[in-house]
Amino acid sequence: MPDYDGVVSGVILYKYLSKFTDNLELKYTERSQGHTSNNIIHQIDDDTDLYIAVDSSSNDVAPLKYLADKGIDCLVIDHHTIQEHNPYAIIVNPQLEECQYPNKDASGGLLVYKVCKVLDDYLGTEYADEYIDLAGFAVAADMMDMRNMENRYYYKNALINIHHKGMKMLFKEMGKDPKNLYGLDFAFGVSPAITAATRADNIKLAIDFLLCDDEMKLKKYVKELVKLNERRKEIQAEAIDRLKPNIDEADKVIILYDPTIGKGYNGLVSQDISKLYSRPVIVLGDGEEVNVYAGSFRGLENEFSMMELLQNCKFAHYGAGHDGAGGTAVYSHEIDKLRHELNAKLANWKPDNSLYYDLEIDCRDVTEELINDIQEFYRVSGRNFTPGKFKIINLFVADKKLIGKSNNTVKIDCDNIIAMKFKTDEEYYNSVPVFCSIEAIGTLNINTWIQYKPRYKVNKYLQLFLEDYIVAN
Structure with missing residues (x-):
């Protein structure tokens, strides 16, 4: 759960299940450790009855097999692209080929909320709607398609009916009226502030903030989140200034390497540079393996899927995440080969630098x-x-x-x-x-x-x- 959608997914499920039992734990990994179950399975006690992974793990065959072999049931609630058949868990994911759920652009947080609604129906309770605002904000934070009417419904509901006390305080701290909010107020204010904690490998702050109901503690958390967000802006600006001289505008896909940015910020820097140069961008740092660079990409979803493009590249180890935003890796000595390969695949594509208006x-x-x-x-x-x-x-x-x-x-x-x-x-x-x-x-x-x-x-x-x-x- 290393991003906003993942944190909200975990918080909603934890709060909901807490209505029925105190025999549960909320486990998490920091953003720099990755977006899978691989780094958390060894934290799971052997006497655990059920392991639930949210906003990740559809493709985590090996770690879920490890848990299943111990007799631990596994449930995955996720929305990422499925690349592997995973028989070791019950998987709730609209990307499953056999899934008939019409909203293929639901976020992890919205799917967790929907699972809780189903549980309410079975149990005759009405707890899930306490978290409907968090689910709506998760849709926007994870950049889900806002042409989808279900996504629009839940996001609008969140904007006009905030339940979460801390979210109200954070909007006010950023000069916004919680009674009159617009999408941009969340997208360029509150969402980046909460995500700034996860990018700084301080996911505990984001979780504590979203779990908290105490007004005094919330004031402290809000101040910390705003401070981290300001630092996040500085890191982005410094990184872009540092990387600009290394950009070759002849490349169809800009590939940059800078191990000092940090895994939590590679995607943001990719996004900013992509907007500046109107083309896909990959920003890499040092991977976990020797001689491997790993990082984040941002693409142009309205033109082609960058994820699929990388999946079909010989020199890219993988393309994971979403069509326009995700991660990849390459051997350090093959970075130029990947650049040439992408240029060749996009030889007939021209970046559109035009400005359009309504x-x-x-x-x-x-x-x-x-x-x-x-x-x-x-x-x-x-x-x-x-x-x-x-x-x-x-x-x-x-x-x-x-x-x-x-x-x-x-x-x-x-x-x-x-x-x-x-x-x-x-x-x-x-x-x-x-x-x-x-x-x-x-x-x-x-x-x-x-x-x-x-x-x-x-x-x-x-x-x-x-x-x-x-x-x-």
């Missing part, structure tokens, strides 16, 4: 009412249903500032709209013209904050989260 709007027509309508339409957003992008014309740049702890955010004052460019640098800041008109593409939102001194006041301004701009003719 509608052109004159800046004078952008109002608080318009943005509220847009935000309501895109309240439930995520993979394959992203917030609308708009081309805003007749913007006049009056001023600009370089802000943020790492000086990686550019704030552009365009009279009635403030344009914000995140995860950038001083070079981008210097390129932004002042005292001229621009046309810009991005997502619209409203920044709201409360001023308490010298008197109480609610402040608002219209924002454009900037993708890019051109100087108007």
Whole structure:
């Protein structure tokens, strides 16, 4: 359970089963140890009756055979791609070929919640819905397809009906109103903060936070999560700056090696670089075996499955996870061979650097009412249903500032709209013209904050989260 979805899966099941017995234990491995049962089976006592693996282990034939041979029953509740026949466990996974469950894009947390609902039906209880909000957030955190109506239902329910006291506190700490949440509030705030603990190999903090009901302890956990999230941002920014000079834009798939980033951050760095260069990215570190590099990939799901591509590569040891996000490994002396192999397989594919937008709007027509309508339409957003992008014309740049702890955010004052460019640098800041008109593409939102001194006041301004701009003719 090394990520948000895995932690939530474990927490939901533990809380639910605790309603019936105290004869259970919540076991876990840190993110750097991997996403399988291999590193945990030796923690399982011989007198255990039932071992339940969540958000993993569908393909863990050997470790589950090890437990089954000891007489321990095994249950797997998972949603990852199945590559191995596993006869040593009862497997609940919509990816099973014979499974008729229609939602093939359910997250691990949602599936655990559904299993608990079935148990409620059998036992005549009503406990599962106490955790329905955690299940909905798990769908979004694990980037499940938001065109799927069941996923949308549970995510929207989570956004408008939070039960978890700690989640409410964390949203407030990040300046969001728990009574009026949008998908981006979770995706770019709370989700990364909780996952930051798992990426720092402090999964216990994430578990303790989600299990806790004590207000004083929750305040402490929230502060720790926010602090870890800030450090996570710094690590990402530093890694990208360090890796940029090593990128060959002629490659169809960017492959980078840096053993200092850490297993918990390889995927995030891959994702950021993939967005910058509009192509798949693999970021590798040192693997567990000598002369093996292992790490994470991020692909372009709307164009092809990066996971399947790696599975068909001679020099990639494996491709695991999801179509657009997962892990792989390669021998250190064969990294260039893998690069050439990927370039050859994608010889006819061209990265699309185009910027697309949904509608052109004159800046004078952008109002608080318009943005509220847009935000309501895109309240439930995520993979394959992203917030609308708009081309805003007749913007006049009056001023600009370089802000943020790492000086990686550019704030552009365009009279009635403030344009914000995140995860950038001083070079981008210097390129932004002042005292001229621009046309810009991005997502619209409203920044709201409360001023308490010298008197109480609610402040608002219209924002454009900037993708890019051109100087108007």
